[in-house]
Amino acid sequence: EAQAFEEDVxxxxxxxEVMRLEEVREDAEQxxxxxxxxxxxxxxxxxxxxxxxxxxxxxxxxxxxxxxLVLTGRSVLGAEKLEQLRQLEALGARVxxxxxxxxxxxxxxxxxxxxxxxxxxxxGVIHTARVLHDGGLMKKTESELRAVLAxxxxxxxxxxxxxxDQPLEVFVSLAFAADNAxxxxxxxxxxFLNAYAAHRAMAVQAGERSGRTRSIDGPSWENGTLERxxxxxxxxxxxxxxxxxxxEPTVPTASHSVRRSESTADLGVDLQALQxxxxxxxxxLFSKVAKIDADRIDPEEALERYGIDSVMVSQLNLALNEIFxxxxxxxLFFEYxxxxxxxxxxxxxxxxxxxxxxxxxxxxxxASLGDVTASSGGRGPVVVRQVRSASRATWGSRQADREPIAxxxxxxxxxxxxxxxxxxxxxxxxxxx
Numbered sequence: 369e370a371q372a373f374e375e376d377v378x379x380x381x382x383x384x385e386v387m388r389l390e391e392v393r394e395d396a397e398q399x400x401x402x403x404x405x406x407x408x409x410x411x412x413x414x415x416x417x418x419x420x421x422x423x424x425x426x427x428x429x430x431x432x433x434x435x436x437l438v439l440t441g442r443s444v445l446g447a448e449k450l451e452q453l454r455q456l457e458a459l460g461a462r463v464x465x466x467x468x469x470x471x472x473x474x475x476x477x478x479x480x481x482x483x484x485x486x487x488x489x490x491x492g493v494i495h496t497a498r499v500l501h502d503g504g505l506m507k508k509t510e511s512e513l514r515a516v517l518a519x520x521x522x523x524x525x526x527x528x529x530x531x532x533d534q535p536l537e538v539f540v541s542l543a544f545a546a547d548n549a550x551x552x553x554x555x556x557x558x559x560f561l562n563a564y565a566a567h568r569a570m571a572v573q574a575g576e577r578s579g580r581t582r583s584i585d586g587p588s589w590e591n592g593t594l595e596r597x598x599x600x601x602x603x604x605x606x607x608x609x610x611x612x613x614x615x616e617p618t619v620p621t622a623s624h625s626v627r628r629s630e631s632t633a634d635l636g637v638d639l640q641a642l643q644x645x646x647x648x649x650x651x652x653l654f655s656k657v658a659k660i661d662a663d664r665i666d667p668e669e670a671l672e673r674y675g676i677d678s679v680m681v682s683q684l685n686l687a688l689n690e691i692f693x694x695x696x697x698x699x700l701f702f703e704y705x706x707x708x709x710x711x712x713x714x715x716x717x718x719x720x721x722x723x724x725x726x727x728x729x730x731x732x733x734x735a736s737l738g739d740v741t742a743s744s745g746g747r748g749p750v751v752v753r754q755v756r757s758a759s760r761a762t763w764g765s766r767q768a769d770r771e772p773i774a775x776x777x778x779x780x781x782x783x784x785x786x787x788x789x790x791x792x793x794x795x796x797x798x799x800x801x
Contacts, residue, residue, distance in 0.1 A: 405492075406432065409435050415497030476526040491538075584605045587607065692718055
């Protein structure tokens with residue numbers, strides 16, 4: 369159902385909500401953010417010897433004194449990393465390194481217990497652990513996907529569970545924004561961190577956890593960026609860097625136009641009857657585009673049977689755009705495989721427009737979306753079941769009268785492959801065919 373700039377849509381309490389990014393503009397006074405770090409605090413930083421972990425450690429050690437930084441990582445530290453830890457110590461911090469896989473919940477529990485016993489209760493958690501296996505998705509193995517997901521997904525779960533009873537003041541997940549098409553798995557893991565931050569923030573409100581919870585994505589963390597992001601009242605923060613003009617059109621902010629929300633309130637039309645009317649109109653439209661007589665089209669038959677292709681889908685999308693006055697999802701005809709299912713979707717998503725199109729209702733009332741919400745008339749989403757009217761008897765009888773078809777053989781010619789199996793292997797390996 370989500371259109372352009374609507375990748376994240378949900379319904380809550382009969383209200384349709386769309387995730388947006390809200391730009392934070394600050395004046396000189398707002399730019400003076402109080403430090404979120406505590407003098408004498410104890411901070412656990414996963415992936416602490418990596419670039420992000422060291423940046424976080426430096427920010428803490430520079431801002432306050434007498435802090436303990438517990439850095440964790442899977443690797444044995446070499447001379448260069450040991451020197452970087454000594455630089456943190458030179459800033460006045462006590463630095464402890466523990467070799468540990470953050471995805472190992474038992475190891476995390478043991479590490480937290482040891483640190484609390486040795487240094488006192490934890491003040492904060494900064495989760496920066498990551499593994500990269502850049503490459504095209506078709507070439508990635510399951511083990512590579514698991515390796516990328518584990519430190520972020522299993523890691524944040526293990527850290528949260530192990531520190532559930534600690535008096536945390538901050539619980540932060542940091543990530544560099546994915547910067548190439550070969551990091552789909554990493555972007556997926558970061559999306560989980562974003563969602564989990566919102567989940568944990570609700571647990572904090574319920575008294576089940578403590579600490580400001582943030583998931584922060586960005587290209588840079590120097591010059592107070594981390595502290596500014598932590599000061600915002602949102603569990604999810606994205607930091608963008610670069611020239612504003614080319615970036616702005618790609619960001620789903622509240623200023624972008626989005627699809628209207630239609631209500632069934634005061635529609636005055638039986639939804640089952642409305643779906644029948646819309647199906648009738650849809651049959652006529654599909655008949656015209658496919659150049660097939662309407663009485664030969666079964667609305668319960670898969671569209672592939674009628675030779676639907678990308679050209680037909682484009683023509684149908686254009687026709688629906690004219691009817692509904694907005695951009696219809698380009699994948700609609702792939703998500704709903706029969707005309708009956710399509711009619712059900714349209715009636716559920718656009719009941720008032722459908723009533724007008726089918727000639728049984730008035731013009732649709734349009735409600736504009738705000739930052740994240742739009743009115744749905746207080747009735748919530750409408751679920752319309754697929755219906756079979758009395759007229760389906762003729763379609764059913766035609767289907768029963770069809771002669772059986774025997775497939776006696778299949779064949780094909782495939783680029784750079786003698787067989788279908790060889791062609792599939794080429795696709796899996798990313799061979800340019």
